Amino acid sequence: MKAVRLHSYHSSPVVEDVPEPRAKQPFDVVVRIGGAGVCRTDLHIIEQQWEDKSGVTLPYTLGHENAGWVHEIGSAVTNVAVGDPVILHPTPTCGLCRACRAGDDMHCSANSFPGIDSDGGMAEFLLTSARACVKLESGTRPEDVAALADAGITAYHAVRKAVPSLYPGTTCVVNGAGGLGHIGIQSLAALTATRIVVVDRNAEALALAAELGAHQTVLADGKHVDAVLELTDGNGAEVVLDFVAEQGAQQDAFAMTRRGGSHFVIGYGGNIDIPTIDIISTERNVVGNLVGTYNDLAELMVLAQQGKVRLHTQKYPLDAAIDALSDLDAGRVRGRAILVPDTAH
Template sequence: MKAVQVTGYGEKLSMVEVPAPEVTGPHDVIVRIGGAGVCRTDIHILEGQWAQKSGVTLPYTIGHENAGWVHAAGSAVTNVAEGDKVIVHPLITCGLCPACRAGDDVHCGQSLFPGIDTAGGYAEYLKTSARSVVRIDDSLEPSDVAALADAGLTAYHAAAKAARTLRPGHRCVVIGAGGLGHIGIQVLKAITAAELVVVDRNPDAVKLAMDIGADHGIIAEGGQVEEVLELTGGHGAEAVIDFVGEGGATADGTAMLRRAGDYHVVGYGENIDVPTIDVISAEINFIGNLVGSYTDLCELMTLAAQGLVRLHTTKFPLADFQDALDDLEAGRIRGRAILTP
């Protein structure tokens, strides 16, 4: 089969011919890929940022946002059948450790992460497990929802955490309305009554945010903190969800937060520099967010089937993987880029 692989850090990806994966265990599921999301993490992988953490042996197939059709399944698989449309949770988990048994499978101690530390979905077929596949509604197409497997799941996880404490009349600031942020905005609109304030440097991203449900859009041109404070009567927002995490976003985000507010970190790239006296005197909370659980993905697929969450995508044939990466890195992608084998 055709697959796009990392052959060296600091080098471009290569398309190669590799053997197609086969069922070798009773819980294995082989997915014929219908769409693979192109994520900024893929660029970070090529830069070598994940080399030490993942410990993966090169070459290997990249791609961790995947959806498609069940091609084959092991003898013990009962939740899906050949031909079913599925989206693939980004982790392969054990189901037996304390985290898995608590439904917190994203912290499984034995997990594998296709596209990060084992073969991923920039290919025609992907090997995963029964615990990782979620059937999707017949109204949905794999290439339309593939990036919900990670970008959407991460955004949902953060938005759902914030929603636990957001009440009618509260304000939530969303920093960044790009690939993750535009999903998070829709999730928040679907599951909370909070007033949504979106901040982004890109006017087109702010316009998109307003089109999909944001109550206020602010273009980050230097006065964004003051604008948020003015909107909130000088108090700040009850919650800030930062999908950027670099370029000064963390300083802005903490300054936009009210006393006892929650700052949800999703994007990464810089340090949070806050005097500890400010943390305790205002009782503000810093909350990390990784990818969501299998249950989170099921809930997100329900919202997608109801038409409450839609991905804005640009699709590329698998052979045009380099164009997709170049467009993402240059900021030419609104929403998510999807490779379609």
């Protein structure tokens, strides 16, 4: 089968032939990929930012946002059948540890993360687990929803955590309206009555944000922090969802948060440098967010299939993976880039 493989850091991946995976363990599921999302994390992986975290051995296959059709199942699989359309939670988990028992999938003591620390789904087939499969409604095209498996639940998970702070009359700033941010905007609109203010440096992204439910938009032109403070009577927002968190955006996000407010860090790549006195004197919170749980993904798919969350995508054939990564790096992708293998048609 064809797969997008990373052979060395700081170099472009290559599309090459590798053996197809097989279902060997009782709960194994092999999925024929219908769509694989292209994420900024893939760029960070290529830049070697994840080497120490993942411990992965090169070469391996990228791709952690995946959907498709069940191709083969292990002997104990009962929740899906061959031919079912599915979207995949990013991490196959054990189901037995304390984190799994609590529904906190992302902190499973024995999880793997295809596309991060093992072979991922930028390929024609992917080996995963029955525990990772969320069945889609008949007729749903996997390529239309694949990126909800990571970009979607990452945004939804953060919004879900912020909901108690976003009662009517509050303001939530969405910092960055790209692949994750545009899902965050829709999730906020579906789950809260907060005022949604979106900050982005790209006018096209702001136009899309307005279509998706933003009440106000602010161009990140160097004066955006002051603009947000002006919109909030000098106080800042109760919640800032930072989908950028690099190149200075992370400092801006904290500066846009009011006293007693919460700065949710969702994007990454930079460092946050905050004087401790600024944290204690204003009782502001800095909250980390790691993807989301299986239940987050199941809930998000309900919203998607109700039409309340729409994923905006640009489709590329699997052979054009390098073009998709380049377009993402250059800021040419509106929404999310999706790789579609020839076998998906």
